[in-house]
């Protein structure tokens with residue numbers, strides 16, 4: 046029998062790509078989303094890619110009764126939880142919005158899963174939990190550090206909530222995937238990142254500048270202690286990242302976990318500087334992009350990249366898509382949005 050995966054937040058950037066990969070791997074998916082941070086573009090794109098209507102429930106995971114009702118209506122073999130706010134800067138000025146939404150939606154989901162007899166839970170965590178690392182690359186055993194933003198803190202807190210819940214309730218199993226910097230779009234250009242307002246993240250800002258929506262890209266800081274003075278990150282292709290979820294769900298559903306709670310880094314293992322990424326984009330797109338150096342952005346760390354060995358060993362996953370293809374997909378998506 047087909048297994049069913051619930052994807053709260055499945056109409057967003059990562060959730061929509063994960064939904065496509067799950068369906069293409071033979072899973073049934075139910076998307077639940079309150080559409081608070083997206084429109085229907087990605088949901089419609091998902092349906093077009095997979096060639097059918099994907100079950101969709103418009104609901105808020107902060108509504109405990111609605112979450113319970115959802116778990117009564119369907120049997121879920123796994124949940125991949127994306128229903129959270131994610132803007133680092135906004136979380137500094139509106140911390141309560143982040144704590145109440147991100148924590149409550151997660152605990153409501155866990156309680157309903159528990160009441161329904163248990164479930165496999167996959168939590169979308171972030172490399173932000175490592176703070177400014179001292180050793181490179183970071184492994185899952187690298188120390189977590191004090192969060193620099195309420196957003197980052199909710200990631201740490203939800204990891205802890207999952208760990209404590211799995212330890213207390215034998216019917217729950219958990220995996221946390223710590224994403225590095227997800228970029229790019231589906232090769233169909235039908236789904237991708239849809240930032241609201243001015244993008245905070247690098248690649249959407251680059252593509253919006255390239256298409257003419259923004260005047261010039263600020264490269265924040267050229268005096269970091271790196272080879273070219275700009276920050277180093279581990280940019281992971283969104284489709285590769287989505288495939289890691291399928292591997293993790295399969296591991297949980299097939300009862301292959303070695304511990305009831307596991308953590309995996311999801312990155313390429315390759316550090317890339319902001320300038321290297323920018324130059325690659327210019328080469329791949331053929332666009333003459335306006336950019337300039339600007340002062341460092343508050344809160345940015347100098348460098349971080351993953352050791353993804355554990356994911357390769359235990360999940361059988363590794364990043365495969367070439368950077369040029371990833372950047373071309375981000376550019377194709379921006380052009381698709383602009384109707385070009």
Ligand code: UD1
Nearest residue numbers: 133171173226227245246247250263264265276319342345
């Ligand atoms: C941030 C979050 C991370 C989250 C990720 C989503 C923290 C500390 N980081 O990562 O948790 O998963 O977003 O993708 O919470 N840059 C520019 N110009 C720009 C935008 C960015 O030069 O207009 C530079 C930044 O200074 C940084 C790099 O590009 O060095 C990457 O920035 P960004 O895409 O915002 O991601 P992070 O801050 O690394």
